[in-house]
Amino acid sequence: MAQFEEVSQKSKLHPKPEGLALQYGTAGFRTDAKHLDHIMFRMGLLATLRSKKTKSTIGVMVTASHNPEEDNGVKLIDPMGEMVTAVWEGYATQLANTEQDSLLKELKDIIEKEDIDMSEPASIYVGKDTRPSGASLSRAVLDGVSSLGGKTHDYGLVTTPQLHYMVCCCNTHGCYGSPTVEGYYQKLSQAFLQLTQNKRLLVDGANGIGALKMREMEPFLRSKLQVVLSNDSSSGKLNHMCGADYVKVQQKAPQGMNMGVGECCCSFDGDADRIVYYYTDSKGCFHLLDGDKIATLISTYLKELLTQAGLNLQIAVVQTAYANGSSTRYLEDVMKVAVCCTKTGVKHLHHAAQEYDIGVYFEANGHGTVLFSKAAQKQIQELVKDPNTNDERKRAVKLLESTINLINQTVGDAISDMLVIETVLAIRGMSVQDWHAIYTDLPNRQLKVTVSDRRVIDTTDAERRAVTPEGLQDAIDSLVKKYKTARSFVRPSGTEDVVRVYAEADTQVHMIIMLIIYLNIFNCKCIFSVFMCRK
Ligand code: G16
Structure with missing residues (x-):
């Protein structure tokens, strides 16, 4: 077949170093960028097969998120914006590690196993973060897609959650929003403007894509959120002494941030899918509000709204082994919400959260979001329209509706999570200190x-x-x-x-x-x- 001939020719431009073996890990392939060219080409091939199989657009994000700038990596995004399934992760590892001369055989094996109709069209959305290696590696992805006859839309520099959002918008034919970066800003900012008052926030952009996208989004927020950006990508190195992973692991403020006493601050990670909050008190002590605190804040808010709206929906929080014991005890004993624990990796948390009417999932490292089941969203929408709903219930249910629009349900999203947190704090009249005091973390x-x-x-x-x-x-x-x-x-x-x-x-x-x-x-x-x- 001519298609395979082209794969064979082009793959020679992206040769696999003999003996190199890599694993599709917690969030795709990750290693030193210089070992990744063949992986990118092959992930372009695999995404094309996945697109033909699902008859949907698939995403390929070139990023190594929190890793050092010299690393890079790739994540595959499934039709509804979620991480690719475990079976296809297995194919990804097989395809990545097969030696050059058996690449076509491996490809044909996947086609046969999955019964893929190769005459189907394929559409792939591609994005990358700000790493210097991103440009050539994303070209390798495009090469892989085109050699199997797939069509690409290269979004260039985007945050990982923006690409997840775009894939979901495309495959829901616009129901989730418009598949453009501007569409993303408009959807989130409109919901935010309906919900909140003027606020000020210090944001550490980790010298990454989140900083660039935050600047782009600012006009859409019409000064309702005054963002003071540091580590804004203009000079410093990506994730170096800054960003959400640094702040969480080191439990200290990032370099380059001018924090006043008690001021509310947050840090994104390298591809803006994680966020942590913090402040310093008058004694100079640093206080971290990580993913556990975020989950607690958001689930408390949602639970209150459900009660006020008179909606009987089950809310649960999904955590990992890293969740602080105090947070789990608070959620179970005080808030009386169901808590479940999964393996590390948002793909695991996401699937567990889908089991509930409302699944709030956050890793302690600040990676997470909230999922609302279709049935829960329907109940909320029906109640908004119900003429017999009294004022208190109407207010609560309208807040729920706007909050849903503010949340990027496809994956953890630092920008969306930040807007949700700012909204919840404003609506509940809480300072960052009040939030921190909800429970005390175990050291x-x-x-x-x-x-x-x-x-x-x-x-x-x-x-x-x-x-x-x-x-x-x-x-x-x-x-x-x-x-x-x-x-x-x-x-x-x-x-x-x-x-x-x-x-x-x-x-x-x-x-x-x-x-x-x-x-x-x-x-x-x-x-x-x-x-x-x-x-
Ligand atoms: C990725 C995953 C997260 C995970 C983190 C660390 O984050 O998406 O779910 O918590 O890696 O994983 P591990 O401990 O296995 O290295 P990111 O932000 O780097 O994409």
Whole structure:
């Protein structure tokens, strides 16, 4: 077939380094950008097959999100804006790792297994973040798509959530919004303007795409939100001493931000799909409001509105093992909402959240959103139109309706989440300090440790227990039982070549002792300082 002839020819321009093997990890492929050209070409091929199979537009985002600037990566986006399914993640890994001379065979195997009609058209949306390697890598994606006869729309520089949104808009034929960056700004800003009063916020753009897009969006917000942007991409390095991952892991403010006492601040990550909030008090203490606090704030607000509107919809919060124990206890015991725990990776949280009328999902690192089932949205819309609804119920249900429009339901979105948080704080008349005081986090810390092969660690129970290597979990258990409310786990990262270690305990001192013993268990180098703890 002529199509395969073209794949064969073009693939020679994107050769796979022999022996190199990469895995479709927590959020796609990620590694040093110089190893990725063949992966991009092949993901262009795979996205084209996925598009033909689903008869829908598929997204390909070239980004390594929170990783250092030298890395890059790629994520595939399914028709409704969600992450590609696990089966296709498997195909992605197979296709990425097959040697050059068996590429066509591998491609044909996928076509046969999935019974793909190759005469179907294919449409792929492509986007990239601001990494210098993004331009040539996204050209490799386009090459892959065109060699299988697919059509592309190259959006150029966009945030990851913007591309997810665009894919969903296209496949719902405009029902979710217009598939343009301007359409995204208009949808979110219109909902925001209906909901809130004038606010001021310090935003750390991580020297990434989120900063550029925030600037573009500002006119749409008509001064209702005065954004003071730092790490705005004009000079500093992407994610270097700034951004949501740095702030969350280091538990300190980013460099380059001029924070006044008590001022409300937030940080995006490198592709603007995560957000964390923070402030410094009059004693100079830094206070972090991470994904757990965000989930609590938003779910409390939604629960109140449901009660006021008289709607009987089930609301649940989805977390991961990284969720602070205090947040889980608060949600279950005080707020009485269902809480469930999944493996790390928004793809897992997203699927769990789809099981509820309203699923609020946030990883502690600030990656998350809220999903409303179709039935829940229908009930809300019907109640808005019902002439017999009294004023209090009408107000509540209208707020719910506008909040839905403010949320990017396709994936965690720093810009959308920021607008939701600002709205909730304004409507509930809360300061960032009031929000922080809802519950007190247990002292906690996350470390990255390097080991020779992180894949020797296998986990179970939503990554809360290590199955291998033998003896590791026993060592953790005997350590944890010495301290009150202590909890700890270890898991291999799916985006970096490190092992992540998490510990929390009733006091800062206990938590630090646990981590020091941990380092002995691993007998390896700690990348981040254990002692850079909060005051
Ligand atoms: C990605 C995923 C997140 C995950 C994070 C870290 O975030 O989308 O769900 O929490 O990686 O994953 P791991 O601990 O496996 O390295 P991002 O913002 O980098 O795309």
